[in-house]
Each structure stands twice: as structure tokens, then as C-alpha cells.
Amino acid sequence: MNWIIILVVLTGLVVLRRFKLGMLAWLGVWWFAALVFVRFGFDVAVPMSVVKLYMGIVSLGLMAYVLSDRNRLKQVQEPLVALLTERSHAVLLGVIALAIPSAVAANIYFGMTAPAKPPVFGRTVHPAPPTELNVFDKEFDLVSLDNPYRHLEEAEPEEFATRVAHGREVYYENCFYCHGDLLAGDGMFIHGLNPIPTNFQDQGTLPILQESFVFWRITKGAPGLPEEGGPWASAMPAWEKFLNEDEVWDVILFIYDFTGARPRARHEVDH
Numbered sequence: 001m002n003w004i005i006i007l008v009v010l011t012g013l014v015v016l017r018r019f020k021l022g023m024l025a026w027l028g029v030w031w032f033a034a035l036v037f038v039r040f041g042f043d044v045a046v047p048m049s050v051v052k053l054y055m056g057i058v059s060l061g062l063m064a065y066v067l068s069d070r071n072r073l074k075q076v077q078e079p080l081v082a083l084l085t086e087r088s089h090a091v092l093l094g095v096i097a098l099a100i101p102s103a104v105a106a107n108i109y110f111g112m113t114a115p116a117k118p119p120v121f122g123r124t125v126h127p128a129p130p131t132e133l134n135v136f137d138k139e140f141d142l143v144s145l146d147n148p149y150r151h152l153e154e155a156e157p158e159e160f161a162t163r164v165a166h167g168r169e170v171y172y173e174n175c176f177y178c179h180g181d182l183l184a185g186d187g188m189f190i191h192g193l194n195p196i197p198t199n200f201q202d203q204g205t206l207p208i209l210q211e212s213f214v215f216w217r218i219t220k221g222a223p224g225l226p227e228e229g230g231p232w233a234s235a236m237p238a239w240e241k242f243l244n245e246d247e248v249w250d251v252i253l254f255i256y257d258f259t260g261a262r263p264r265a266r267h268e269v270d271h
């Protein structure tokens with residue numbers, strides 16, 4: 001409840017009681033007070049459809065109030081009939097007669113000239129990564145960044161295998177819920193997720209990506225996606241909060257190793 005608005009509305013009604021307002025004016029005041037109350041009286045934003053619904057009910061209520069008593073009906077009718085028939089009101093009538101169609105025309109005009117937005121927002125699955133990445137209290141240059149342990153694959157196969165095994169642990173502790181037991185994007189949490197978690201077995205994902213891109217996506221998750229990578233409903237967490245740098249590089253080694261994919265080499269991109 002927004003008590004300030006409610007207080008303002010109530011004070012307004014009390015103050016207006018001091019003036020001798022006709023029945024018609026009172027109807028207008030109550031209607032307007034109800035509108036302000038419904039529209040601004042709550043801390044949460046009230047959807048326009050709900051406002052319209054309530055104002056419809058308020059209008060019916062006010063109408064019932066007037067129609068239920070001959071005297072009130074007369075008080076409402078008299079000024080309206082006078083407006084329509086008496087010569088002295090001709091100017092006011094003319095203004096109203098012009099204002100109503102103008103308001104309708106303006107409404108249509110603004111409705112039609114609203115900037116055309118594309119109805120659906122196409123999602124770029126692999127948006128361009130930033131050039132610099134700020135993570136783990138360091139600045140990484142994504143253009144030249146490589147997996148620091150990739151070279152072990154040939155230089156020190158045993159240490160490489162240890163790293164992959166560590167990456168496997170990281171994966172089955174954190175990622176398989178969504179990305180699946182066999183990395184096919186079919187984990188038990190996927191129901192209702194849109195977009196669905198990436199299927200790493202798909203040849204259209206890991207082989208076309210550089211490890212620096214994957215590093216960016218894992219550390220920054222959905223919140224790090226630029227606008228074209230929306231919608232924001234992606235459930236991919238920002239793992240910088242839960243994993244350390246080595247854990248991220250190792251899980252990357254694991255997902256490539258498990259799927260047999262080779263990361264996209266830098267020279268394939270550079271020229």
C-alpha cells in the first residue's frame with residue numbers, strides 16, 4: 001500500500017466536501033479518486049488490464065448509485081440536458097464536441113506512429129565476446145587468451161590426464177544437472193528452461209569455439225551475455241562466483257576431451 005497516495009486522495013475528497021459540488025461533479029471526483037487509488041495506491045505496479053477492470057467496476061457502481069434514486073438521476077441529468085440545449089453553453093459544447101474526436105484521433109495517431117519493433121527477438125547463440133574479460137581479479141585479453149594447460153596435452157600427457165580428471169569432477173559436481181550426463185544438453189533440470197542448455201556433443205558448438213570464448217561463457221554465464229545473446233531467461237550461471245580459475249580451465253579440457261572435439265585454433269580466426 002502506498003499510504004501517501006491514499007492520504008492525498010482522502011484529503012482531496014474531504015476538502016472538496018466544503019465546496020458545493022453538483023452530483024455530476026462528485027461522480028467525476030469519485031471516479032478520478034478511484035483511478036488514482038488503483039493506479040498509484042499500491043507499491044507494486046498494477047497492470048493496465050487490472051486497472052481497466054477495476055475502473056469498469058467502479059463505473060458500474062457509480063452508475064448504479066445514480067440510477068437507484070430518482071432524485072440523484074435528476075441531478076445528473078439536469079446539467080447534461082442544460083449543456084446540450086441552452087444557448088449560453090454553446091461554446092463549451094462546441095469545445096467538447098471538438099475535443100472528443102481530437103482525443104480519439106490523437107490516440108490512433110500515437111498508436112500508429114510508435115516505432116516499429118521486431119515482434120520476436122532472434123537470439124544469437126554465439127554472440128561476439130568482449131575483447132577484455134575482468135574475472136578472478138584479473139584482466140584477460142580475450143583476443144590472445146588460450147587455455148594455459150592445453151600445451152600439456154603433448155608436452156606432459158600424464159599431467160594433462162590429471163587435469164582432465166579434475167575437470168570431470170568439476171563437471172559432475174556442477175554442470176551435469178543441466179548439460180547432461182553425456183554432455184548432450186539433456187540434464188534433469190532442463191524442463192522449462194528456455195533456451196535449453198547447450199548440447200556439447202553437437203558439432204556446432206565446441207569445435208567452432210575457441211577456449212577463450214568458452215572461458216568467457218562459463219565465468220560470466222547468462223548475465224554476461226550481450227543483448228543480442230538474449231533472451232535473459234538463460235539459466236547458465238556465472239561460475240566465477242563458485243569456481244576458481246583452474247577449475248574453469250580444467251572443466252573446459254574435460255568437455256573437449258569427453259566429446260572428442262578440438263577447440264577452434266586461433267589462426268582459423270585471425271586471418
Ligand code: HEC
Pocket residue numbers: 125126170171174175176177178179189193195196197198205206214217218221222225234235236237239251
Ligand atoms: C542451471 C543450468 C545450467 C548449469 C548448472 C550449467 N549451465 Fe551451462 N548453460 C546453460 C544454458 C541454459 C545454456 C544455454 C544458454 C546460454 O548460452 O546462456 C548454457 C550454456 C553454456 C555454454 C555456452 C556454450 C555455447 O555454445 O556458447 C557453456 C560453455 C556452458 N554452458 C558451460 C557450463 C559449465 C562448464 C557448467 C558447469 C560449471 C555449466 N555450464 C552449468 C545452463 C546451465
